[in-house]
Every structure is written in C-alpha cells, then in structure tokens.
Amino acid sequence: MSVRLDAQSLVPGRCEAPVLVLTEPLSFWGGVDPASGRVIDRQHPQHGACIAAKVLVLPGIRGSTAAPGALLELLARGSGPAALLTARFEVVPLVTVLTSELLAVAPKPVAVLNEALQLLPFGTGDRIRVEGEAWWLDPA
Amino acid sequence: MRLSEYDQECLAGQRGKAARFALSLLRKVGEASGADQLIDVTRAHLVGAYDAGAANDELLDRLARLEAKVRIPTTLNASSACLAVHAPGDKGEQDRARGVVDRYVAMGCRPTLTCAPYHLVDAPEPGECIAWSESNAVVYANSVLGARTNHTVQFLDLCAALTGRIPRAGLYCTERRLATLEVDVRVLQDERLRAEGGFALLGLWLGRAVPAQAIPLLSGLPEDTTRDELRALGAAAAAAGSLAMFHALGLTPEAPDRETATGGRRVEQQPVTVEMLEQVASGFTAPIGARLAAVCLGTPHSSLEELRWLADALELAGHTLRIPLFVSTSRHVMALADAEDLPARLRAQRTTLLTDTCTYYGQVVPGLAGTVMTDSAKWAWYGGNNLPVQPVLAGRERCVASALAGRVVAPEAGGP
Numbered sequence: 321m322s323v324r325l326d327a328q329s330l331v332p333g334r335c336e337a338p339v340l341v342l343t344e345p346l347s348f349w350g351g352v353d354p355a356s357g358r359v360i361d362r363q364h365p366q367h368g369a370c371i372a373a374k375v376l377v378l379p380g381i382r383g384s385t386a387a388p389g390a391l392l393e394l395l396a397r398g399s400g401p402a403a404l405l406t407a408r409f410e411v412v413p414l415v416t417v418l419t420s421e422l423l424a425v426a427p428k429p430v431a432v433l434n435e436a437l438q439l440l441p442f443g444t445g446d447r448i449r450v451e452g453e454a455w456w457l458d459p460a
Numbered sequence: 461m462r463l464s465e466y467d468q469e470c471l472a473g474q475r476g477k478a479a480r481f482a483l484s485l486l487r488k489v490g491e492a493s494g495a496d497q498l499i500d501v502t503r504a505h506l507v508g509a510y511d512a513g514a515a516n517d518e519l520l521d522r523l524a525r526l527e528a529k530v531r532i533p534t535t536l537n538a539s540s541a542c543l544a545v546h547a548p549g550d551k552g553e554q555d556r557a558r559g560v561v562d563r564y565v566a567m568g569c570r571p572t573l574t575c576a577p578y579h580l581v582d583a584p585e586p587g588e589c590i591a592w593s594e595s596n597a598v599v600y601a602n603s604v605l606g607a608r609t610n611h612t613v614q615f616l617d618l619c620a621a622l623t624g625r626i627p628r629a630g631l632y633c634t635e636r637r638l639a640t641l642e643v644d645v646r647v648l649q650d651e652r653l654r655a656e657g658g659f660a661l662l663g664l665w666l667g668r669a670v671p672a673q674a675i676p677l678l679s680g681l682p683e684d685t686t687r688d689e690l691r692a693l694g695a696a697a698a699a700a701g702s703l704a705m706f707h708a709l710g711l712t713p714e715a716p717d718r719e720t721a722t723g724g725r726r727v728e729q730q731p732v733t734v735e736m737l738e739q740v741a742s743g744f745t746a747p748i749g750a751r752l753a754a755v756c757l758g759t760p761h762s763s764l765e766e767l768r769w770l771a772d773a774l775e776l777a778g779h780t781l782r783i784p785l786f787v788s789t790s791r792h793v794m795a796l797a798d799a800e801d802l803p804a805r806l807r808a809q810r811t812t813l814l815t816d817t818c819t820y821y822g823q824v825v826p827g828l829a830g831t832v833m834t835d836s837a838k839w840a841w842y843g844g845n846n847l848p849v850q851p852v853l854a855g856r857e858r859c860v861a862s863a864l865a866g867r868v869v870a871p872e873a874g875g876p
Contacts, residue, residue, distance in 0.1 A: 330492050345672070345702070350845045354513060361845055363743070380672055382702050384842075385593040388614040389512040396515030408672065411613050414492055418485050419615045422522050423515060 322449070322456045323441075326434040327405060329453035330414050333429035336449040337402040339457075340374035341442045342366050347383030348390040348412065357399035375448040376401035379437055381412045388416040395420050395428065403429040403450055407437040431455055461490050461627075462497040470623055478528035482619035489616060490627030499589060499628045503533045504621035505577045507593035507614045509564050510540035510821070511556040520563040523618075530568040530621040536561065537594045538575045538761070540821045542814045544791070553823035569621070573816035574790030576691075576761040578605060581792075586713050589632055591620035595704075596760045596838065599694030602705035604687055606713035608632050611704050630673075631705055637714060638723040639677035639707050641670070644731040646680030653734065654682065656871050657855040659689040660837035661737040663696025663703075668740070669730075672702045677721045679709040688763055695760050696837030744840045744853035746831050748870045753830030753849070755863040756819045757856065758788030759839040766856075767797050767806070773860045774809040781810045782866030786825060791815045820846050833868065835859045 343365050346352070351361035357372030371394075381387055391412065394400030404413040413430045421427055429450040433440075445460030469475055470483035486498055508516065541557035542549055561571050572580060575594050578601060584590050586606035592598050593612045601607040610630040612620060620626045630636055643666070648658050670676055690708060697703035707715035715721035757770070767789065774781075787806065789797070794815050797803055803813055819825050820843040833852045834840055840851035852868060861869045 330488075350842050363841075380702070382672075383595070383699060384507075385595055385598070385611050385613045385617070386507045386510075386512070388616075389508055389516050392519065392615075393513040393515050396518075397513075409493060411489060411493065411611075411616060414489060415485065415613055415616045418488060419519065422481065423518055425515075 322458050325455040325457055327431040327455045328434060329431045331417050331427055331430040332453045333427055333450055335402045335429055336447060337373055337375045339442060339446045339448050340369060340371055340376055342378040345380040345382035346378055348387040349384035351383060354390060354393050355399060357394060371401050372399045373402050375403045375405065377405045379407045381410045387412045391416040392420055395425050396423060405431050405433060407433050461495060467498055477526040478523055478622055482622040485619045486625055486627060493627055493629045495627035495629040497628050498625040499632060500624055501532060501589050501591040501620055501626045503590050504617055505535045505537060505592040505594060505597060506569060506617045506621060507537045509536040509561050509573065511553060511560055524566060528567050528622055531624040532621060534569045534621040535572040535577050536564055536569050538818055539573050539816050541817055541824060543816045550823040550826055572792065574761050576790055579763060579790060579793055591617055591626045593617040595698030596695035598704055599698050600691055602631055603694055603712050604690050637705065639721045639727055640674045641728045641730060642677045642679055644680050645678045647732055647734055649682050655855045655857055657835055657853055659693040660696045660853060661740050663693040664700045664740045664837045665732060665736055667697040667700025667703055670701060670703060675705050677707040677709060677715060681708050681711060685711055688766060699838040699841040741853060744851050746852045746868050748868055750831055750868045752783055752862055752867060753832055754784040754786060754828060755833045755859050756786045756839055757835055757859060759818055759836040762787055762789040764793050764796050767802050771802050771805040777864050781863050783863055784812055785863040786812045786814060786819045788814045788818050822846055833859050833862050
C-alpha cells in the first residue's frame with residue numbers, strides 16, 4: 321500500500337529506488353567516498369552504508385561548503401543518490417542538481433519533508449517512487 | 461520574489477549566458493529559501509579552487525564557453541596542493557590543482573588560495589553583505605567581523621560572483637542574527653584547559669550540541685580571549701556541525717551586552733562542563749608516550765601572530781624536531797612573515813611550511829599515516845576521514861613539545 325509523503329518538491333522528476341535513511345546529517349565532502357558512494361565519515365552512525373542509486377532520506381547536510389562539488393562528482397560518476405529528500409530545507413542538493421544540468425546529467429528529484437522524519441514508518445526494503453512533484457513510499 | 465531591473469536583464473540574457481544561468485539559479489534558490497528579493501553583495505569567496513574531479517573541471521569549462529566573468533572582487537579558497545615554487549608533494553596533483561585555479565583566474569578571480577580570507581588586507585567591514593563560502597571564514601566573518609553572509613555553498617558562491625547578487629535570507633536579515641540560546645562557557649577561564657585546546661574542544665561540542673541554525677551567545681569567556689582563539693572555536697563548530705554565527709558576550713561586535721545580542725528576548729541557558737569537553741576530546745586522544753608520525757598546524761591557515769609564536773617557541777626549545785612539523789598558511793601571510801624573516805627561522809628549525817593548501821588533503825603530504833597531532837579540531841575532524849591517520853588534538857604548546865620529542869608528551873604538570 322503506497323503512502324504519499326508530505327514533501328515540498330524543489331526539483332521534480334521521475335525515479336523509483338530503495339530508500340536509505342540516515343539518522344544524522346551528512347557531509348558530502350570528506351564524508352562520502354566519491355568512487356563508491358560509501359559513507360566514510362567515521363563519526364556517522366551509518367558509516368559504511370552506500371548512497372549510490374538510493375533515494376537518500378536525511379535530516380540535513382553538515383560540514384564543508386564544498387559539498388556541491390563532491391555531490392556533483394558523485395552524480396556525474398553514477399555513484400550518487402537517485403533522489404534526495406531532506407528533513408529541513410538545504411541549499412546543497414538544490415544547487416548541485418541545478419548545476420548538473422549544465423553537464424547534461426539527468427536532474428535528480430529533490431524535495432523537503434513537511435513532516436517529522438523520525439515519525440515516518442521506514443522499514444528495511446522500502447522503496448520510494450517520485451512522479452513529477454509527488455513522492456510515494458512503497459513499503460516492503 | 462521581487463526581481464530588480466538588473467536581475468531581469470540577467471534572466472533575459474542581456475548580461476550574457478553565464479549571468480543568465482547564475483541568476484536563474486539564484487532565483488530558484490531564493491524562492492525555495494523564502495527570500496523576498498535578491499540583494500547586492502560586495503565580494504565573494506569561492507570554495508571550488510581544488511581538484512574535485514573531472515565533472516567539476518568540465519563544469520568550469522562549460523562556464524568558460526559561456527564567457528563567464530565575475531562581477532565583484534572574488535577571492536579563492538585553499539586548493540588541493542601547495543603551488544609555491546619547489547613545493548613538496550605530488551606533481552600530478554599540483555598540476556591538476558593549478559589547472560582548476562587557472563580556470564577561476566580566467567573568470568577574473570584572485571588566486572588568494574586561502575581558507576582565511578579575513579587575513580587579507582581588505583577584510584570586510586561590519587554590516588557589509590558578502591557571499592563567502594568556506595565554513596570557518598563564514599563563522600569568522602559573521603561573528604568576529606560583524607559582516608553578513610550565509611554558508612554560501614559551492615556553485616551558489618560562483619553564481620553570486622558572476623552577478624553580484626544573493627537571495628536575502630538567513631544571516632543577511634538583522635533579526636536572524638540575534639542569539640537564540642546562551643551557553644555559559646566560564647569553564648574556559650581555567651588557564652590549563654584553555655592551553656590544552658579548550659577553544660577547539662568547545663567548538664566541537666557546540667557543533668554537535670547546538671541545533672542547526674541556532675546562534676549561541678557565549679558568556680563568561682576570558683576578557684583577553686584572542687581573535688585566533690575565537691577563530692579556532694568557530695572553525696571547529698563549523699566542521700562538526702553547521703554553525704554559521706556565534707556571539708561572545710562583551711567580545712564580538714554584535715554582543716556588547718546581553719540585551720543587544722538577544723534583541724531583548726529571553727533565551728534558553730545551557731552550561732558547559734569540563735566533563736562535556738573531555739567527552740568530546742575522547743575521540744581524539746592517544747596514550748602519553750605514543751609515537752607520533754607528524755604534527756600538523758595551520759588549519760585554518762596560520763595568522764602572522766601564530767607564526768611569530770611558533771618561531772619563538774621552537775627556538776626556545778634549543779634542539780630540533782624529531783618528527784615532521786607541517787605548518788600551513790596563505791601566500792599573503794607568508795609574504796608578511798617573509799618581511800620579518802619568519803620563514804627562514806622556522807625552516808632553520810626544520811619546520812615544513814606550506815601555502816595555498818591544507819595537509820588534510822590526500823596528496824599534500826604523500827604517505828602521511830599513523831598518529832598525527834594537531835591543534836586544530838577542524839584538522840582532526842577532516843584528517844581522520846581523508847587520511848589513514850589517528851588524529852590527536854592538543855594545545856599548541858603540547859603540539860610543539862610533542863614534535864620535539866617525537867612522542868605524545870603529557871600536558872603541563874597539573875593540567876587536565
């Protein structure tokens with residue numbers, strides 16, 4: 321049974337992929353391996369998880385302002401997320417995806433959650449589907 | 461969102477294709493962030509002048525083909541290699557870094573290559589709206605200089621430079637600069653804690669403990685707190701969290717008193733204890749006597765005062781270093797230091813001086829591995845992730861003593 325997420329679309333698009341939920345903000349610069357998309361920030365609770373081709377759901381972005389350069393590289397190499405959903409408005413995903421259009425990288429959907437991240441019923445194997453501006457959670 | 465005549469000319473392509481791309485991006489970001497308009501910025505500081513990979517190079521090449529030129533004075537952040545003549549390090553990495561810097565210079569940027577743009581001769585004035593990236597510079601500009609900037613992330617910084625515009629949101633708005641909570645930090649009046657890198661630890665704690673977008677008012681700091689100590693605090697907090705501004709009661713320009721700093725609102729009070737700071741430090745320690753591979757200072761780039769202190773401290777010791785001591789600074793501060801003969805004195809003590817870059821980039825010090833001591837919480841944070849090292853955080857006195865001994869020495873007798 322699909323659940324429509326209460327999310328404000330910043331970049332519309334189309335995708336369907338497994339969800340990866342992070343419980344703490346992520347630094348794309350220095351916190352993610354650009355080649356594999358693995359979280360290498362040793363302080364991060366999801367250290368070792370791989371963001372490649374996932375719908376990345378996270379509380380926010382932290383750390384270096386060079387995050388867009390790192391995220392652009394991930395997206396261009398195919399080791400980046402399929403879509404980004406943050407719990408608060410963050411400039412990094414929006415700016416990076418808008419910039420990636422200059423490189424003819426297919427724009428990845430970006431949205432901000434209007435509801436509390438920790439209240440959402442995410443489970444192992446869940447998928448998210450984006451159709452235009454609508455974000456749907458498909459539980460496993 | 462209200463657009464000026466100039467904004468509309470940019471969007472219509474009358475100011476060139478690069479300005480059209482840049483203004484279109486600024487407009488979308490402004491709308492998403494709830495800005496009512498775009499405003500002028502007087503200068504920009506860009507974070508992208510390092511080797512970030514092929515896609516980043518390609519992006520700059522595309523912008524060059526759109527005849528991109530910066531419209532306001534624009535400085536460049538530290539790069540991924542030391543570009544000085546005869547610099548140590550990987551030649552291929554130096555060539556790639558130089559290639560990126562050259563692309564930005566072709567757009568009209570100044571190759572300052574420093575994470576400490578506030579050390580340049582023309583530092584921003586209080587109240588000046590600027591578009592700075594580099595998290596430590598943003599905290600310093602807002603908190604210590606009283607200038608106004610958000611964390612202008614990469615590419616947004618470039619769009620600001622190409623147009624001289626930025627969405628009016630966040631810290632550009634007077635009411636958003638008021639303190640939102642007060643943290644009693646009188647614990648730092650303990651001289652031993654202060655000497656053991658207490659300001660860096662406090663910054664790490666703040667970065668983790670304070671909610672995103674919070675602006676803490678720090679009360680109870682020592683009256684003789686230096687700008688370099690506030691800088692170490694802000695750099696640590698920005699690396700560990702998202703802090704963009706703090707007030708230090710009686711010390712920073714927008715906090716002459718509690719009433720001014722908070723706008724007269726009651727804010728939540730929170731104390732910091734020695735135990736909290738020890739807890740933060742526990743991730744960055746090593747046993748006394750442990751062998752060290754190197755000591756790294758100068759993150760963010762050393763000030764002239766810090767280089768003077770280091771030259772004096774090393775000469776006082778009376779013997780040379782047992783392990784490499786790396787010190788990073790800007791080419792600007794290096795030129796000032798040169799006029800005082802500091803680089804020659806430091807090199808006589810076998811210090812390795814680097815400009816334009818930071819030792820926590822992978823290729824700057826080839827083979828850097830093992831236990832590395834630093835006085836910088838920012839270095840400890842990023843070095844631990846970027847390099848195969850175990851970072852140890854200590855005050856600068858202990859960093860120098862440990863570099864001389866080649867091992868982790870104990871804090872001064874009776875210290876924490």
